[in-house]
Amino acid sequence: MDDVLLRTHDVTKKFGLLTAIDDVTLSVPAGKITSIIGPNGAGKTTLFNLFTGKFKPTSGRIEFRGERIDGQDPHEIVRKGIIRSFQITNFFDDLSTLENVRLATQMRHTGFGISDFLRHHESLDEPLTTARQVLERVQLADVADRRASDLSYGQRRHLEIGIALAAAPDLLLMDEPTAGMGPEETNETVDLIEDIATDTTLVLIEHDMNIVMNISDHIAVMNEGTLLSKGSPEEIRNDERVQRAYLGGE
Template sequence: MGILKVRNLNKNFGGLKALNEINLDVEEGTVHAIIGPNGAGKSTLLNTFVGRLVPDTGEVNFDDQPLLNRQPYEINQMGVCRVFQTPEIFGELSLLDNVMIPTFAKRDGSFVLNGWGRMDRETDVNDQAEHVLEDVGLADQRNELANSLSRGDKRRLELAMCLVQAPRLLLLDEPTAGMSRADTNNTIDLLKRIGERGITKIVIEHDMHVVFSLAEKISVMAQGAVIVEGAPDEIKGDPKVQEAYLGGAHL
């Protein structure tokens, strides 16, 4: 069953066609990779899913409900969480607080005035947050400030902030960019492990090693349009992909 359906999506920036008649179907429980050269419109596409950008025409349906023209926090409350290309975290807060805040959002909704409770006595939220921090391997640093983390660890923290919400759709924008090979492999393992929980994932990635070890379906974008779509094996050999994306070089 398709959990995310994109129909005839268009977006122009001035004269530039950033998104050109995009159609996309993401099956529930799968990992769907979107690849393509810089400027192909991959991040723009994700932006329309999370309410950051309103397209000119077209439709996006998540679980048969329209996503467009909603506030970002409403979309998240529907079960969509995004990990950004540059980590968006609460730098001045501890790691534990960073993960507890999304947990509260999941439990209490987009606004609740809980001014009389105590952070350290919210045991259920505390436990969930601790558990997720262990999952991503950051439990030892739980009381440190998020800004003190390395770039790779910040990404893992941001991933933990999404995982703790147990989203139905996880959007990952280059989850391994700037990571060492060892960190990249750790992240792949982590993503595979959480794949077992049945979270649908859309991954934008430049690293083909990551794409081919994770994705079940790949859409290739170039100049705002989806040019090819298919299983990893089909994509590997497709001449159109090699032309657009790699300038003819072999994968």
């Protein structure tokens, strides 16, 4: 049995009349890559928004390390170590790559509040060292002093990942990290994801089935808000319901 880091239990999320998440029970094992797949509108991003506390479940519960976190504020959840790498850019264009990551090293203490950071930081030496290590890891060390706005698309995506890593996540949520990338950038990002997975539990939303099948330990398949199937890549590949609903008989 795997150690479970995050677990949802009968989670439902309604937006008015729409049931975006319908009675979903799933677990995220520690130290693994779990991918969430499913067609557009299946509820994947909504699940992330429930994990991070942006949304509260209409019913059901969410546990992190066995402790209930549904109903907690996003900043409390960040402090516990659940960090999301944003699909929509979430950094300061006018600051350098290094400064962006340095600010983010404080995220977990402050719950991401930049004004909190500006109030609370005492010494910037330690964040600076951490920030340089993170830049090394996300392959941006050579553009540390470049303005974030001057980075290439792929570099900006890596900066987003770096900002998330700077918060020392225990659980890192990545929503379509390779979206919009060409083959070369995609390969680099997949390498980076596999590197991160050596010391961080990952949940990945990813459309590219080759990537999903190659790097996932576990896959959860969402369809119209419900959990259609879960299992190893092999199990998902051979699941007829999944093939019918999603893979188009691939």
